[in-house]
Amino acid sequence: MRRKSQGLTSIFYIMLGIVIAISGMVLSPQTFDSMLQWRLLGGLGLSRFNPGSEKMHRVPGPIDLVKLYPDTVVRQWSPATPSVAITFDDGPDDEYTPKILDILRDHGVRATFFLIGSSAEKHPEVVKRIVAEGHAIGNHTYHHVNLANMAPWQVVMELKKANTALSRITNHWPLAVRPPYGAMDPLAVEAVAKEGYKVVLWTVDSLDWRGLPKAKVLDNVIPELKSGVIVLHHSAGGPEEDLSGMLEALPTIIKTLQQKGYSFLTVPEVIEQFDAERKAAAREGALPAPP
Numbered sequence: 001m002r003r004k005s006q007g008l009t010s011i012f013y014i015m016l017g018i019v020i021a022i023s024g025m026v027l028s029p030q031t032f033d034s035m036l037q038w039r040l041l042g043g044l045g046l047s048r049f050n051p052g053s054e055k056m057h058r059v060p061g062p063i064d065l066v067k068l069y070p071d072t073v074v075r076q077w078s079p080a081t082p083s084v085a086i087t088f089d090d091g092p093d094d095e096y097t098p099k100i101l102d103i104l105r106d107h108g109v110r111a112t113f114f115l116i117g118s119s120a121e122k123h124p125e126v127v128k129r130i131v132a133e134g135h136a137i138g139n140h141t142y143h144h145v146n147l148a149n150m151a152p153w154q155v156v157m158e159l160k161k162a163n164t165a166l167s168r169i170t171n172h173w174p175l176a177v178r179p180p181y182g183a184m185d186p187l188a189v190e191a192v193a194k195e196g197y198k199v200v201l202w203t204v205d206s207l208d209w210r211g212l213p214k215a216k217v218l219d220n221v222i223p224e225l226k227s228g229v230i231v232l233h234h235s236a237g238g239p240e241e242d243l244s245g246m247l248e249a250l251p252t253i254i255k256t257l258q259q260k261g262y263s264f265l266t267v268p269e270v271i272e273q274f275d276a277e278r279k280a281a282a283r284e285g286a287l288p289a290p291p
């Protein structure tokens with residue numbers, strides 16, 4: 001009798017362990033992954049989450065996601081009238097983001113901010129200001145993780161966590177995702193497409209995160225400007241990242257475009273035109289129909 005109850009107790013503890021493990025997996029994929037990376041597990045340890053600055057991880061993606069998923073991954077579009085989309089990653093903060101907002105307001109220009117969920121929770125007033133001044137918000141993950149190193153289900157949960165944080169502040173659920181470092185596994189792209197997201201990359205990279213001076217930022221951006229490009233800047237950085245060159249270059253970039261009669265679209269507006277483009281092309285038989 002005693003042996004039987006000991007057996008039941010063991011089963012209870014094993015079940016409890018399984019329940020705790022599954023809850024941990026669901027509630028905090030990052031913690032769960034850290035557990036998997038314990039040295040005790042030796043070769044079983046998995047390396048997935050790589051938080052860090054742009055400098056540590058930015059490498060060109062070997063797979064052309066736009067070609068693989070032309071209805072989900074947006075890098076540029078074909079507007080009917082001269083238009084560009086200006087985007088800022090990695091915010092919000094209380095240093096650069098407010099200064100960028102001042103410049104955009106002074107020039108009457110709207111842009112899109114791909115925000116990090118955990119940073120949004122630290123600076124909700126900046127997030128509210130972005131929305132109040134007519135700009136759009138996109139999802140740049142909750143922890144600024146390298147999505148290419150994560151399983152598709154983890155990517156979906158990471159984006160959901162970021163959107164939950166953003167929607168608590170703005171009452172809006174962004175559907176535009178900018179993966180940190182532009183990195184994403186094809187299977188994860190398929191998974192997020194099913195959730196209704198678009199993966200928004202960029203056409204023109206200012207490389208401002210390298211702490212470039214104004215002249216270099218202008219060199220990287222001005223010659224590349226044409227209708228339908230998406231321009232990438234940053235609105236916050238790591239402790240060693242200096243974006244002051246970008247701040248000085250931004251008014252010149254905006255004025256150059258305004259003098260040529262360009263419109264400044266937000267990313268949701270770009271996606272609307274992009275979807276219409278894809279549907280029209282599919283009707284003409286030029287492209288496979290979007291799913």
Ligand SMILES: [Zn+2]
Nearest residue numbers: 089090180181
């Ligand atoms: Zn980033």
